[in-house]
Amino acid sequence: MTESALEILRTRPDLAELAAFPFNFDLDRAYHVEEVHLASGASLEAIAGDDTGGTYFLCGGTTVLHASSDGAASLVAGSVEEALEILIRLPWWCENVSAGMTEEELRAAVREGDEEARSEFAPDLEAQREALLRGLGLPNRPLTELVALDEAATANTEPDHLLLNSADLCAYQLEEPYRQPLRDIVLGPGRAALERARCGAPDAWELIAEDVVLCEGVLRAAGEDRQARDLPLLRFLLERACTEVARWPEGRRLASVLVAAYGQEADVPLLREATDGQVTDSTRAVEWARAEAAEEDEFTWIELARRQGRTENARVALIRMLDDTGPQAGRLRKLSRALERLGDHAQAARAQSNLVSLQDTDRDRAAEADILARLERLKDGLRTTVTSAG
Numbered sequence: 577m578t579e580s581a582l583e584i585l586r587t588r589p590d591l592a593e594l595a596a597f598p599f600n601f602d603l604d605r606a607y608h609v610e611e612v613h614l615a616s617g618a619s620l621e622a623i624a625g626d627d628t629g630g631t632y633f634l635c636g637g638t639t640v641l642h643a644s645s646d647g648a649a650s651l652v653a654g655s656v657e658e659a660l661e662i663l664i665r666l667p668w669w670c671e672n673v674s675a676g677m678t679e680e681e682l683r684a685a686v687r688e689g690d691e692e693a694r695s696e697f698a699p700d701l702e703a704q705r706e707a708l709l710r711g712l713g714l715p716n717r718p719l720t721e722l723v724a725l726d727e728a729a730t731a732n733t734e735p736d737h738l739l740l741n742s743a744d745l746c747a748y749q750l751e752e753p754y755r756q757p758l759r760d761i762v763l764g765p766g767r768a769a770l771e772r773a774r775c776g777a778p779d780a781w782e783l784i785a786e787d788v789v790l791c792e793g794v795l796r797a798a799g800e801d802r803q804a805r806d807l808p809l810l811r812f813l814l815e816r817a818c819t820e821v822a823r824w825p826e827g828r829r830l831a832s833v834l835v836a837a838y839g840q841e842a843d844v845p846l847l848r849e850a851t852d853g854q855v856t857d858s859t860r861a862v863e864w865a866r867a868e869a870a871e872e873d874e875f876t877w878i879e880l881a882r883r884q885g886r887t888e889n890a891r892v893a894l895i896r897m898l899d900d901t902g903p904q905a906g907r908l909r910k911l912s913r914a915l916e917r918l919g920d921h922a923q924a925a926r927a928q929s930n931l932v933s934l935q936d937t938d939r940d941r942a943a944e945a946d947i948l949a950r951l952e953r954l955k956d957g958l959r960t961t962v963t964s965a966g
Contacts, residue, residue, distance in 0.1 A: 581712045582623060582634075582656045594708040598698040599664050600626040607631065609645050611742035615895060616888060618736065623656070626668075632659070633739075639729070641737055649739040649748035651729040658729075661714045662722050664705055669693045675727050682719035730754050735888035738895065745926050747895050758877040758893040762884060763800075766793025770801075773809055781809055785816045788823050789883045795830040796872070796880075802837075810834045811843065818850050829868070836865035878914055891918055898927050905934045916951065925951040 585592045585603060596602035605625025614620050614635060624632040629645030632652070640659040643649040653659035666673055666682075670689035673682060694701050709716070731754050739748040769790055773780040784791050791813060798806050814835050817828035832850040835843050839862040847855040847864075855861045874897060881890040898911050908931040915924035928948040935941040 580656060581660050581714070584712055588711065591708060591711045594704050594711075595624075595660070595664075598693065598701065598704065599667055599708070601632065601660065601663055602626065605631070608633075608643060612643065612739050612748075613742050614736075615738040615740050615747070615891060616736050635737055639737065641733075641739065643739055643748060647741075647748050648750070649733070649737075650750055650754065651733045651737055653725060653729050657712070657714060658725055660712060661709075661717070662726050664708055664714070666719065666722055666726070667693070673723065675723055677720070677723070679718055679720050682723065686719065731756075735886075735892040738892050740895070745895075745923055746899050747892075758874070758881060758889060759872075761886065761889050762877050762880045763793055763797050765790055765884070766795075766797040767801075770794045770797045770806070774803070774805065781812055784809075785813060788827060789880070791824075791827050792830065792880065793884075795827060795834060799830070799834055799869075802834075804838075807835070807838055807840070811846065814846060814850055818846070833865050833868045836861040837869070875910055875914060882918060887918055891915070891920055891923070894918070894920075895923055898923065901927075901930075903930075903934055905931055908934070912947070912951075921951050921954040925955060 585595055592603050596604065601624045603624050605627075606622045607625065608622055608631040609629055612620070618636040619634075620641075621634040622631050623634050623640075626632075631643050633641045633643065634656065635641050635651075639654050640652045640656055641649060642652045653662055666686065667689070669692065670686050672685040672688065677685065690701055698704065730751075733750050733754060734756070740746065741748070769780070769784050773784065773794070784794050795810075795813065798810065810831055813827065814831035817824035817831050821828065828850060832847060832855075836847050836851075836855060839858045841858045844855060844857055844861060847861055851864065855864050874893070878890050878893060881887075881893070894911060894915050898908075898915075901907050901911065908927050912924045912927035912931060915921075915927060925948060928944065928951055932941060932944045932948055935944055
């Protein structure tokens with residue numbers, strides 16, 4: 577088995593010294609400024625640090641995460657080897673490097689950065705870089721490939737590599753372009769299925785109708801991108817919802833609203849059945865649809881993610897929502913309950929503790945404190961924590 581780059585650095589002080597300077601991957605700084613752990617519970621090992629107080633972590637034994645000293649964290653690469661190649665060939669001083677550049681543009685940006693580095697602090701840079709790459713057995717890939725690897729890693733930070741402060745359970749920040757909205761994640765399957773249906777894919781309607789959760793996603797996707805050609809599909813789904821009421825509570829409501837919004841007289845009998853007599857004619861259908869078309873909130877996507885089995889996506893969204901929530905009792909209560917449903921009793925207790933502090937009466941405080949005590953008992957103490965310096 578080939579020795580890993582990390583093992584080589586740990587047994588070759590000469591190479592470790594080059595990694596630390598000038599490339600700022602210092603094995604002697606393998607500690608963080610505070611105790612942290614991954615929200616997913618995956619293993620976390622500090623392997624190196626930089627001179628700004630940032631730390632490189634090995635997650636789950638493979639991927640590399642970088643956490644800054646000021647509360648930001650993102651994946652760097654899928655392996656230590658990839659991370660080191662990126663850090664050595666696209667080092668921190670090459671500030672003009674960006675995604676979308678051609679190979680020639682990237683090489684020019686690196687040459688410019690290298691020239692400044694050589695004049696200011698690393699006169700032997702080329703020899704140092706060559707010795708470190710050769711000693712670690714790293715490849716000489718195109719720079720465009722390295723940039724793509726770095727971008728892909730950062731984009732894959734969430735949901736599995738969300739870093740938390742172990743003391744207060746708040747999340748480290750991730751740049752907004754790399755945070756995919758939960759709405760887009762949970763509507764992805766529905767949008768894709770709707771597009772297949774629109775293209776006339778065989779059995780597309782039946783496949784949607786057989787999966788209640790997928791159907792809900794399709795209906796929500798159809799609601800955000802209304803097209804008249806979808807009406808036959810919507811009627812079909814509403815008819816199915818009316819024959820299988822127990823399985824389709826939310827799908828029935830969504831399909832009824834969408835069909836009613838078209839105000840077709842031919843749909844009135846079906847809508848009368850689906851709305852328990854609230855729709856009696858085409859005019860009333862449109863009025864009813866407007867009244868029932870409630871604007872979706874963040875918790876809509878949390879619940880749909882949970883039903884789709886996207887537990888980690890839902891947890892990440894809830895944790896970030898909790899971090900951004902002030903003294904809002906109603907919102908804290910919803911967050912506490914949603915986190916408990918996902919089995920994250922520690923974060924649920926955090927929300928519940930904040931909620932307890934907002935209660936005005938002894939009775940309300942006691943009721944919420946009782947829930948907090950239950951959540952505290954249910955907390956999962958099995959988590960991998962990296963201990964802070966000192």
